[in-house]
Each structure stands twice: as C-alpha cells, then as structure tokens.
Amino acid sequence: MRDAVVITSEGNVLEVEQWASVWLGEAWRAAGIGEREPERLLQMEVVVRASNRPSADGLAALAALRRVAAPDDFAVLDGTVEILSEDQPPPSWFEAPAFEAVRAWRAVDVWDSERVLFVEYGGPAPHSLVAQISLAGGVLVQKLAVLPPDAASTWGQLRGQDDIPMPAVECPVDEVLTELADALRTTDMTWPRNDDDEFVNLRALAWSRCRPHLPGIRDWQPMGDAERNQLLDDFSPPDDTVARSLADLFLDYGDGYMRSGALFWSPDQVELLLTYWLPRKAVLDAEQRAALPDVLRRWIRFALERRGVDPRWISPVVEAVDTHLAEFNESFDDTVTWGPAKQITAELAARGVDLSDEGAVGDAMRRLNAERLARHLLE
Numbered sequence: 001m002r003d004a005v006v007i008t009s010e011g012n013v014l015e016v017e018q019w020a021s022v023w024l025g026e027a028w029r030a031a032g033i034g035e036r037e038p039e040r041l042l043q044m045e046v047v048v049r050a051s052n053r054p055s056a057d058g059l060a061a062l063a064a065l066r067r068v069a070a071p072d073d074f075a076v077l078d079g080t081v082e083i084l085s086e087d088q089p090p091p092s093w094f095e096a097p098a099f100e101a102v103r104a105w106r107a108v109d110v111w112d113s114e115r116v117l118f119v120e121y122g123g124p125a126p127h128s129l130v131a132q133i134s135l136a137g138g139v140l141v142q143k144l145a146v147l148p149p150d151a152a153s154t155w156g157q158l159r160g161q162d163d164i165p166m167p168a169v170e171c172p173v174d175e176v177l178t179e180l181a182d183a184l185r186t187t188d189m190t191w192p193r194n195d196d197d198e199f200v201n202l203r204a205l206a207w208s209r210c211r212p213h214l215p216g217i218r219d220w221q222p223m224g225d226a227e228r229n230q231l232l233d234d235f236s237p238p239d240d241t242v243a244r245s246l247a248d249l250f251l252d253y254g255d256g257y258m259r260s261g262a263l264f265w266s267p268d269q270v271e272l273l274l275t276y277w278l279p280r281k282a283v284l285d286a287e288q289r290a291a292l293p294d295v296l297r298r299w300i301r302f303a304l305e306r307r308g309v310d311p312r313w314i315s316p317v318v319e320a321v322d323t324h325l326a327e328f329n330e331s332f333d334d335t336v337t338w339g340p341a342k343q344i345t346a347e348l349a350a351r352g353v354d355l356s357d358e359g360a361v362g363d364a365m366r367r368l369n370a371e372r373l374a375r376h377l378l379e
Contacts, residue, residue, distance in 0.1 A: 001046065001050070004058065008091055012093075017208075024065070025201050039069075039204065044076070046058075054084055054088060059084040059085060062084065063081055070211065099121040100121065101177065102122045104119045104177070105152040105155075105171060106118075106176055107168040108169075110309060111317065113264070115132075116131070119177060120149050128152065131144050131183070137276075139183050139186040142196070142198075143196065144206050164313065178213040180206065180213075181211060181214040181215065222255060232244055234306075235298075246292060249282055253277050253278075254303075267320040270323075274296075274327065274328035275327045278332065284332075301314055
C-alpha cells in the first residue's frame with residue numbers, strides 16, 4: 001500500500017501494469033507448494049486495507065491489480081474500486097483501455113529446443129511482450145520481457161553469424177498467445193518454481209494478456225508401431241540386435257520426453273538422456289553399455305539428417321555425447337540414482353528372470369513382493 005504512491009501519479013499505464021505484476025509475482029514466488037491462490041490472498045488483503053483506510057494510493061493499488069488479475073477476481077476488485085472512487089480521485093490511467101495485440105512472431109532454433117515469442121501491442125504505450133521458452137526436459141518459460149515494439153524486427157540484427165539459426169517468423173496473434181498460455185500453465189505446474197526475477201516480475205502481466213487463449217490440455221499420443229518400426233529398420237538391420245535395442249530406447253525417450261518429436265535432438269536433450277533418463281530408467285547389459293556411445297552418435301546423425309538439419313549444426317549435438325559420457329558412467333553405476341522401476345528390473349535380471357517372458361516376470365514379481373512383505377513384518 002505504501003509503494004502504491006509511485007503509481008498514483010504515473011502517466012504510463014504500462015508501467016502501472018508492470019508494478020502490479022511485480023507484487024503478484026512476489027506473492028506467487030513466496031507461496032508454499034500447497035498454496036493454490038497466493039495472488040488472490042494478496043489482493044484480498046489489499047482490498048481490506050484499502051477499504052478500512054480509504055486513500056488515493058489504495059484506490060490506485062486496487063485499480064492496478066485489477067489490470068493484471070485473473071477473471072475470477074474481477075468482481076471483488078471492481079466492487080471495491082467503485083466504492084472507493086466515489087470519494088477518491090482516480091489516477092489518470094484509470095480508464096485506459098486494455099492493450100490489444102496487433103502482430104506476433106515466433107523464433108525457433110535449428111533443433112527446436114528453444115523458442116522466443118514476440119507479441120507486439122499498440123495503444124498509448126506501444127511495446128512487445130517477449131517470452132523465452134525452453135523445450136528440453138519439458139516446456140519452461142525461462143524469461144519474460146517488455147521491449148520496444150520493434151523487438152522482433154531487430155532480433156535478427158542482434159544475432160551473430162556464429163549464433164544458432166533462429167529467425168523470427170510472423171505468425172497469427174492468436175496462435176502465439178495460445179502457445180504462450182500453454183507454456184505458462186506448464187511452467188506454473190513445475191516444481192521447484194522458476195524464481196528468476198526475469199520470469200516472476202512479468203508472470204502476472206503475461207497471464208493477463210494470454211489467459212483468454214489458454215487451450216485445453218492435450219492428450220499424449222504415443223508413436224505408432226508402424227512409424228517406430230520403419231525408423232528402426234531405416235537405422236539398422238534387424239540382425240544388429242544391440243544397435244536396434246538401443247535405438248528403441250532412444251525412441252522411448254524421444255517419444256515420451258522430447259516435446260517437438262522423437263527426432264528433434266539437441267545438446268540439451270543429449271545431456272538429459274545421458275545424465276538423467278538412462279541412469280534412472282534403463283537397464284543395459286555389457287554389450288549395450290559398450291556400444292552406447294557409438295550407437296547414440298549414429299542415431300543423432302540419422303535423426304537430424306532425416307529432418308534436414310545442416311551438418312554444421314549436427315556436429316554440436318554429436319559432440320555432446322562425449323561431453324556428458326563421464327557423468328553418465330558415474331550416474332549409471334550409482335544405485336542411489338536409480339528409479340523404482342529400474343531397481344526392480346535390475347533385481348529380476350540378477351535373479352536370472354527372462355525379462356521378455358511376461359509370465360516369468362509376473363511370477364517373479366509376486367515372489368519379490370511376498371519377500372518384501374515378509375521382511376517388513378519381521379522388522
């Protein structure tokens with residue numbers, strides 16, 4: 001409430017929205033994992049304070065929060081603002097219309113592991129809302145920024161010849177705002193929260209611009225057997241069982257964890273495969289373990305060449321294998337990093353169970369569960 005003095009006489013409504021977004025962002029960042037409505041709680045506290053001690057600053061604070069609030073909070077904020085404005089002079093920006101998007105662009109790197117969205121707004125304070133989104137390991141809005149309205153057109157000028165190709169392409173405004181809303185929803189669901197100021201301070205403002213475009217949650221559809229088998233056949237002959245089994249693992253990872261598709265490999269995706277996914281999820285025999293580096297290099301080249309990626313930008317992805325191989329070997333041998341499914345699979349394999357025999361696996365699991373229950377009761 002004391003800080004609202006800085007917006008009471010502010011003439012730039014965009015500055016007002018950013019002020020409110022910072023406060024809502026702080027409430028969101030400070031909330032515990034079980035708190036579902038931290039921004040609403042902050043707004044209700046301001047409503048109570050402003051109502052008990054009416055002032056021009058209190059009215060300005062509520063009016064500013066209203067500009068970036070969620071629709072479910074409009075009614076109480078509007079009602080309080082209406083009451084307070086009967087006796088207090090409203091700020092100069094009080095009746096400024098909402099900003100309307102006029103153009104939009106999307107920039108995608110050559111591997112489709114990172115995207116930058118640009119949404120240009122007109123009105124009394126023209127500007128661009130810019131979002132940097134990472135796709136490696138899941139969708140995450142890393143940074144948000146308010147930049148000059150020509151941000152998209154100057155994007156290419158700011159990138160050097162050695163930078164990863166990432167041209168900004170104009171797209172329909174609705175399409176880009178839908179992508180931003182979907183990415184914000186996923187980011188909000190990710191724990192721990194992205195607590196970077198460059199995200200938190202503009203999170204509420206970004207939501208207020210794209211929330212009407214929020215799409216339904218998409219159902220994940222696995223790759224079809226025909227497509228999978230065709231890729232495996234094109235990569236290696238059927239009698240190369242080791243390479244084929246490893247390529248099948250790479251497809252499992254790509255299909256389930258690579259947002260853009262199973263063939264969209266990048267240095268970050270290689271790092272996640274080697275340092276996180278394989279150590280936690282996969283059980284490899286001695287032959288597979290020995291062949292893994294070479295087969296992974298071959299698979300990356302196969303996948304990126306199939307997508308038509310320039311050889312210049314295939315090399316950094318292949319080189320990432322050697323970069324993270326030592327960490328893979330250390331993590332893969334550390335049983336602490338293993339996920340529950342891998343622990344069970346490893347134990348069954350150590351007992352000589354044929355993991356390809358569904359009946360044998362079922363019998364072994366029943367015996368294993370019985371043993372664990374017995375140990376638990378004895379303890």
